[in-house]
Amino acid sequence: MSLLRTNNLTKKFGGLTAVSKFAMDIKEMEIVGLIGPNGAGKTTVFNMLTGVYKPTKGSIFFDGRDITGIKSHEVTKLGIARTFQNIRLFKELSVLDNVLVANHLRLKSNILFSVLRTPNYIRQEKHMYEKSMELLKEVGLDDVKDEMASSLPYGKQRRLEIARALATDPKILLLDEPAAGMNPQESFELMEFIHDIRDKFDLTIFMIEHHMQVVMGVCEKIYVLDHGVTIAEGTPKEIQNDEKVIEAYLGVD
Template identity: 65%
Template structure:
């Protein structure tokens, strides 16, 4: 399987603190990869380095054969990388539908002249964008809430809306930062099925940070484990469960 994403000796320092040290990930097209570790291990920082929120101190990030190291987040999104956040970041004053619509503007291909004059070419694109937004809401079981305010949704449904908004950018690679955070056990089980469904339906590659071990072990083909910014293990869920370094990082030693 060909690599869609590679991080090559990626390092990030904040002053004298090494937040991430020699991150080497290899993510194949169609993979679902887990990035796990104790709190403060550098997981979200790693996401931020790949998606352009932070610029690596050294090392390279290669996506789909292109060096994207240090590119701006919007440029990386345009290439086909999308993400959700540990703390849900919806447009709170917008409706559910509007949250999905706003994410599609980068793919709409309209210019100011077309939009200002409401030319037929613009109206056709606008119609297509609305149809696709409704279709995405249908896929995440939110279409009945299309005109409700985003903040009126339950926590689990807000998570689904955030994923739908990410899907609206037409990604090849989707980063999910603790998608099960705040969910009850039943919602977490449903989320596991949902992640597998969207991977297949949208031909996605997915990398996720998750503390919910049942979920991450259930959906991930391979896993990377970070501790204090250092990769301490890499392998299948079965290998990770038995790794002494992972057990020590999570449980400590006597």
């Protein structure tokens, strides 16, 4: 079943077309990659999908609903979560508090209930704590829950950012270059981790990544952008052997 689909998705900035007529179809539980040279329009696609940018043309359908142009917080409530190329954590908060903050998206009490400490609010607060601890355990960070986010090694900061995204109860997780800055061992662990969270949380995953070993190792389908235009789509094997993709990455003599 199709979970996230775009049709003729286009974004222009003045006279520059950053993305042109992008069409994709992601099914439930798939791990899909979006690759291309720097400046190809990959992050612009993510920004349209998550409500940061309003498309100039085209449509976005999520779980059977047209979500074109809706605001970012509404997109998140519907079940689309994302991470960023540059890690965006609350670095002066603890690891646990970073995840607790994200849980407030689903909180049904208002600020008055929190001030009055009503029984219902206390129950929800307890549930948020237990859920956050479970998420930290799932991503291997429960033993550092009280440490400042800024003190974590780079690979663990990535995991924390993903845990925070998972706290919003997404149906699909958008990962923007999750392997950026990782060493080979961390990249290998990330590949296992992505497969693991897909299966544990029944997630669909859509990822931008430059690290070809990671892309080819985890993705079941790949879309390739070059100067905002889709030049290829297919399985990892098909993409590896596509002449247009090779030319876009390596150039021609």
